[in-house]
Amino acid sequence: MNDRRYSTTELMASVASRILEDKKSVFVGTGLPMIAALLAQRLHAPNLLIVFESGGIGPQIPTLPISVGDSRTFHRAVMATTMDYVMSLGQMGYYDFGFLGAAQIDKYGNINTTVIGDWEKPKVRLPGSGGGNDVGSFCRKTIIIMRQDKKRFVEEVDFVTTPGYLKGGESRYKAGLPRGSGPYRVITQLGVYGFNSNGEMTLVSTHPGVSIDDVIENSEFEISIPKKVESTAEPTEEELRLLREEIDPAGIVIGKRK
Amino acid sequence: MDPMQEGEAPLLAWEDPDEHREWISKEKSKELYDKTSTVREVVKRYLRDGDYIAFGGFGHIRIPMALIYEIIRQGKKDLVMACKTAVHDSDLLIASGCVKKVEVAYAFGHELRGLSPASRRKAERGEVEVVSEWSNWAFQLRFKAAAMGLPWLPTRVMLGSDTLRKSSAKVIEDPYTGKPICLIPACYPDFVAIHVHRADIYGNAQIDGILVEDFELARAAKRLIITTEKIVDHEEIRREPWRTSIPYFLVDAVVEVPYCSHPCNMPYLYYFDEEHISEWLRLSKTDDGVREYLDKYVYGVEDFDEYLDLIGGQKKLNYLRKLEELRAPLKAPWAK
Numbered sequence: 181m182n183d184r185r186y187s188t189t190e191l192m193a194s195v196a197s198r199i200l201e202d203k204k205s206v207f208v209g210t211g212l213p214m215i216a217a218l219l220a221q222r223l224h225a226p227n228l229l230i231v232f233e234s235g236g237i238g239p240q241i242p243t244l245p246i247s248v249g250d251s252r253t254f255h256r257a258v259m260a261t262t263m264d265y266v267m268s269l270g271q272m273g274y275y276d277f278g279f280l281g282a283a284q285i286d287k288y289g290n291i292n293t294t295v296i297g298d299w300e301k302p303k304v305r306l307p308g309s310g311g312g313n314d315v316g317s318f319c320r321k322t323i324i325i326m327r328q329d330k331k332r333f334v335e336e337v338d339f340v341t342t343p344g345y346l347k348g349g350e351s352r353y354k355a356g357l358p359r360g361s362g363p364y365r366v367i368t369q370l371g372v373y374g375f376n377s378n379g380e381m382t383l384v385s386t387h388p389g390v391s392i393d394d395v396i397e398n399s400e401f402e403i404s405i406p407k408k409v410e411s412t413a414e415p416t417e418e419e420l421r422l423l424r425e426e427i428d429p430a431g432i433v434i435g436k437r438k
Numbered sequence: 439m440d441p442m443q444e445g446e447a448p449l450l451a452w453e454d455p456d457e458h459r460e461w462i463s464k465e466k467s468k469e470l471y472d473k474t475s476t477v478r479e480v481v482k483r484y485l486r487d488g489d490y491i492a493f494g495g496f497g498h499i500r501i502p503m504a505l506i507y508e509i510i511r512q513g514k515k516d517l518v519m520a521c522k523t524a525v526h527d528s529d530l531l532i533a534s535g536c537v538k539k540v541e542v543a544y545a546f547g548h549e550l551r552g553l554s555p556a557s558r559r560k561a562e563r564g565e566v567e568v569v570s571e572w573s574n575w576a577f578q579l580r581f582k583a584a585a586m587g588l589p590w591l592p593t594r595v596m597l598g599s600d601t602l603r604k605s606s607a608k609v610i611e612d613p614y615t616g617k618p619i620c621l622i623p624a625c626y627p628d629f630v631a632i633h634v635h636r637a638d639i640y641g642n643a644q645i646d647g648i649l650v651e652d653f654e655l656a657r658a659a660k661r662l663i664i665t666t667e668k669i670v671d672h673e674e675i676r677r678e679p680w681r682t683s684i685p686y687f688l689v690d691a692v693v694e695v696p697y698c699s700h701p702c703n704m705p706y707l708y709y710f711d712e713e714h715i716s717e718w719l720r721l722s723k724t725d726d727g728v729r730e731y732l733d734k735y736v737y738g739v740e741d742f743d744e745y746l747d748l749i750g751g752q753k754k755l756n757y758l759r760k761l762e763e764l765r766a767p768l769k770a771p772w773a774k
Contacts, residue, residue, distance in 0.1 A: 203641030210550050224565060233574060234496050235522075235648030245526070246550045246712075251762060253706040254648050264651045267575035271594055294571060299604060305561040305568075307547035309601050310523060313573035317595040341571075343598040355598030356609070356618030422451055432550070432773045 186415050188369045189434050190423055192325060193219060194415035195367050196279075199323055204276035205229040207315050209435050210245045210253075212325050213279030218427045219419060231275065233311035234286075235261045244432055248311070256396060267311075270318040273358070278319030280312050282326045286336040287381045287401040289344025289363030291316065291324065292337040299339055309341050316342035317357055319365035328368035333399035345379025352379065370395050372412055376404060385410040442618055443609040445602055447570035450518060450541060451490040451625045452606075455587050456544035458626060461660070468687045472639045473626070474682060476743065484661045484690060485629050488516040491537075492581075492625075492659070494632030494652040497525030497544065498702040498710070500645070502633040502665040504695045504742040505629040510534040512735055518569070521545035522577035522629055522651060525554075526715065532557035532566050533728050534736075539567045543577040548719065551772050552628045571604040578651045580625035584658035590621040625730065630659030632684065633698050635707070637666040641689025642675040642682050647705035649683055651740055656684040669694045697746055697755060709759035709768075714749055716771040 196216035200206055202225040202420030208217050220226050231237050238258035245252035250432055251429075254260040269275065282415070284292040285305055292435055293312055297303030316322050326332060327330060336342075344363045345352045366373040371386040382404040383395060388411055428434045453461075477481075485491070495501040501676060506527055507683040509517075519537045521528050531537045532545075533556035544619045546558040560566040570582070573595050583591040596602040597609065598622050612619040632652050637643040643664050645652060656662055664684065669692065697704075701711035701718075721727035747753065760766035 187642050189628075234499070234650050243768070244550075246710055246770070247496065247499055247703070248549065249499045249523070249648065249650060250703045251499075251709065252649065260648045261645075263575060263578050267578070279494050281506065294601070299600075301564070304564055305558050307544050307553070308521075308542045308571055309573040310544035311574040313599055313601050314575045314595045317573075317597065340598070340600040342601070346598050352598065354618075356594060356612075356620070357597050358594060400635055428759075430768065430770070430773060433768065 181438045186420055187435060188387070188412045188421055190415055190420060191412065192367050192369070193423060193434065194419045195412060196325060196374055197223070197325060197419070199365055200225050200228055200277055201294045204228045205274060207227045207231050207233070207270060207319055208280055209248050209281070211357060214241070214244060215423065215427055215433050217421055222422055222426070223419070231266055233266055233314070235266055235438070237261065237266065242332040244428055267314055270314060273320070275319045275320070276321060278315035280315055280342060282332070283325055284332055284334050285324060285326065285366065286334060286337050286344070287403070288346060288348050288379050288435060289324070289366070289381065290337050290340045290346065291342040291344060294339040294341045296338055300429060312342045316344070318361055322362060323364060324325045325365045326366070326368060328370050328398050330398060330400045333401060343384055345375065348379040372400055373403065380404055382406060384408055385412040388414060419426050441608040441610050443602070445570070445605040445607045447604055447606040449606040449623055451627055452623050453626050455589055459587070463693065464688055465660070466734050470640045470686060473641050473692045474639050474688060474691055477504050477508045477693055477695060480691045480693060481505065481512050482512070484663060485509065485514055487514055488518070489628040490518045490520070491629045492520035492627040492655060493524070493527050494630065494650070494655055495699070496650045497523045497527060500526050500608070500633050500704055501699055501702050502631040503700055503702060504698045505631050505663065505665055505693070506530060507736050507742070507745065509536055510732065520577065520625065522572070523574055527547065529554040529557045529722070532560050533722055533768070536734060537566060539569050541570045541572065542568055543572045543574045548715070551719060552588060554722070555719065556728050563692070567660050570606055571601045573601060576605070576607065579622040581651055581654040581658040583622060583624035584626045585654040588624060590623050592619045592621055594619065596620045597704050608752060624658070626658050626660055629661045630655055631663040631665060632656060633665045633704070633762060634684070636668045636670045636674070637664050638670055638672045639692060640672065640674070640686040641684070641692050642686045643684040643689070644675070644681045644700045645683050653683055656688050661690050662688050664689050664692045665695050666692060667696055667698065667704065693744060698742070700746065700749065708755065708759040711749065711754065711758055712768065712770040712772070719772065724762050732762065
């Protein structure tokens, strides 16, 4: 996609930002989710409430935070409080959107960020849940941003760090998780996915230049393909300008322009 | 009531609340007395090999690095660490071999900077044992349960996950709703150090900005050390008591250490020293590099003041202050 006027990361940021709605709340991490939330705030969602797990509520982010708890995450916030306060609000139902990253995902949106291989003898030890399990348990609509290939879109994740729809059907709610919560969209370098009423991943759109075959070939599990698959809308000139000039001028997340 | 599910992990740092009440009556004085001490002395006096430890702040925000370096310098060993979002603190303590076991909500990573080579290598080689998994909030609820004098607290996170399976939480049927609910056991760490903006000589402490988990962690701690950017007059505390987040009777010792969180962030005072953190992340890719770093910055210096000279002295500290105040651009060598 190098000959395009935008990078895949910029496209993913644009896609993620358009999912967020005005007058709603979003529980964010740093990196791409942060960029997406800031982009949304500057365009269609000026009243988007941003919340950070470590205690920042409603900050006016001046520059991309390095940590989800650094001083940028409560800069000019309406409240700087405790993790317990922020998480309790989530459990009550105050958070509309939440973002997650993942090393592996299965067709029910169950996520692994703990280990690759056996938990006892890991091939790769990853950071663990962090706030991920909390976000995935109580946000109404969780958006997962990750790379897609056969090692990441897998039949069975090595470890369910964060619950998606578990085994599908009613299983998420039978486990005690709140109704009206769970994975909503998955955004990868190839396309955008949603979940059907049984909690199984379905294709929503493919990115420009990506075929349905590409999507199928880069997943170990079967992705349900609807009759009508749209092409992901490209980022606008205004979105690209905001991303490059105002939101991430150092190119920390979206990369430096050559 | 029989649990519907029980996590497989052993229960660490838990106490029967009645036993902890006894402990408090014997060990926690309500006398206002001068608790000021030094980093060297508090590590020597209050931290024992094998202790269960936790630090305030958020892994690389508002953490007591001067004390962490001293733990490494004194060669403390077999420590068990609560990695309740642990970042640079756990990375160094695991890499140096001080920490033998960890309970993990978040560890082995440096957030936006990527994974932590040294501690991750130790985990993959089995040189540090991961005892259990938790979510961030679940870990905080462990401290909150302790801080409330309760054996556990209920929550709706962790349910349905392997995170729960590898924790020491339990699931029961909630007697009110009839739905499954997760019980998070209390955690009383043996040794906790929390870095704050200001405290008086008795230990009354104020934190500016987010408290993260420290409101609860301070009460859950058995031994609590306060490191502070500044010791202030007791009258300053009395004048604005609503700003106190940790009262004196929880505190065992107070140590004044300006720039104590370096190379990590101290909200409103100084931002991350990305140059220094990058040096660590680069060197810690090998065991030799870890030794090189520790020889230079930990074993090779007499104390934290000498360390501050070594990392760039006043000039670097002035830059980090400007960076925090958004008056200088961020230079992050690890960025793409």
